[in-house]
Amino acid sequence: MTLAECFPIWEKLTPEQQNRLAAAAVPKKASKGTVLHNGSADCLGLLVVGDGQLRALILSPEGREITLYRLFSRDICLFSAACILRSIQFDVTIQVEKDTQLWIIPPGLFKELADSSLAISSYVNELISSRFSEVMWRMEQVLWQSFDRRLAAFLTEESTLEGSPVLHLTHERIASHLGTAREVVTRMLRDFQAEGMVRLTRGTVELTDPERLRRLGGE
C-alpha cells in the first residue's frame, strides 16, 4: 500500500501538499509488542497505519492498563503528535498489537499543513471528536457497566477482530485490557464456562455461544 492510499483525505490536498507529505513521510515496520509512543512528552509525529494493528491505552500509577481504542489500516494516530496540539495534555501509550507497517509524518510539517489548510484542519477536528467519543464510550463502560457485560463485550469484539471464535489470550492479558485483576477475570470466565458461553483451555478462550455473549455485552 502507498501513503496516498492510506492517508484519509489525500484527494483533498493540493499537489504541493501531497508532494511535501510524500517526501517527508518516513516508512517504518514495527513488530508486535513495541511501544511506539509513551505519554505527551514524547513527540514522534503523526502515525499513518498502512497495515497492522495498534492499541491506544492509559496506564494507572500502579501500572494497570485500560485500552482506549484500536487503530487499523488507514487510521491516523494524532496522540503521537500531541506536542503540536497544545491543548492535548494527557498521556496515552501507543503499542503495536499486530506487526504493523506505518508512516511517520514529522510533527512540524503536520502542524504547518493543519495551520494552513481548512481541509486538514476540519479533518483533524473530526478525528479528535471521534476519538473523544470512543474514549467516552469506553470510560462509561468502565465506570458504569457491570464487569460481566464488559467482559462479554470484550470477548465479542476480540472474536470479531480475529475473525475466529478461539482467542489466544491469557487471563492476565484480558485483565490488563480491562483494567482489573487476573483473579476477577478468571472467576468471571469460569462463570461464563459454567453457563455454556465459553470453553477454557490453557491460553485460549473459545466462544461457544457468541450470540448470547453479544447480547450480554449490550450490542
Added chain:
Amino acid sequence: MTLAECFPIWEKLTPEQQNRLAAAAVPKKASKGTVLHNGSADCLGLLVVGDGQLRALILSPEGREITLYRLFSRDICLFSAACILRSIQFDVTIQVEKDTQLWIIPPGLFKELADSSLAISSYVNELISSRFSEVMWRMEQVLWQSFDRRLAAFLTEESTLEGSPVLHLTHERIASHLGTAREVVTRMLRDFQAEGMVRLTRGTVELTDPERLRRLGGE
C-alpha cells in the same frame, strides 16, 4: 458584557462574520439548576458564557453523575451543538451551576462558519482537544482514585501541623511534596475551590471546609 468581549476569537473573524454572529446570537438568562442541554439528540447551538457558571456532566443509567468540567465567563460550550459535529456521539448534560447570562449561536450558522474559516476551524480544534484533556484527567481521577484523596490528606495534615486553616504554600511546593507536576496540583486545587473546600490566593491555600477535606483524605 457584549458578545464581542466574550467570544474568544472575535478579532480573528472578518467584519462580515462578526455581523452575522452578532445578528444571530440569542441572549439568554438561565437560573441555577436549569438543564440547558441533555444528550446528543438535543441541538441547542453553541453556548457562549457571558457571566456565571455551567457544569458539564455525564449520567449513568442509574442516575449517578460525574462532573466532567465547568464553564466560566468567556468559555464556549460545543457539546450543545454536537449535532453539527458528526463525530461527537456521546451524551453530555449541561447544567447551570450559578445564575448565568449567555448567548446561543444557532448550530447551522456555526457549522457554516467552521466550514469556511480556518481561524474558526483551528479554534474548534483547540477547544475539543482541551475538553478532551479535561475529561481524560477527570476520568483518570475517577478510575484510579488517588490524587484528590492524597491532596486532601496532605492539606489536612499541613493544617494540623501549622495549627491554622491558612497554608502558606505554593502549588510547586505541594507538587514536590506529592511527587507530581505543578499543573496537576493547580487543577485539583481549583476543583476543590469550585466545590467550596478551599479558597486560593497568591501563595496561600485556605481550608474553608476542613471537615470535608478530612473525610475525602480518608481519615
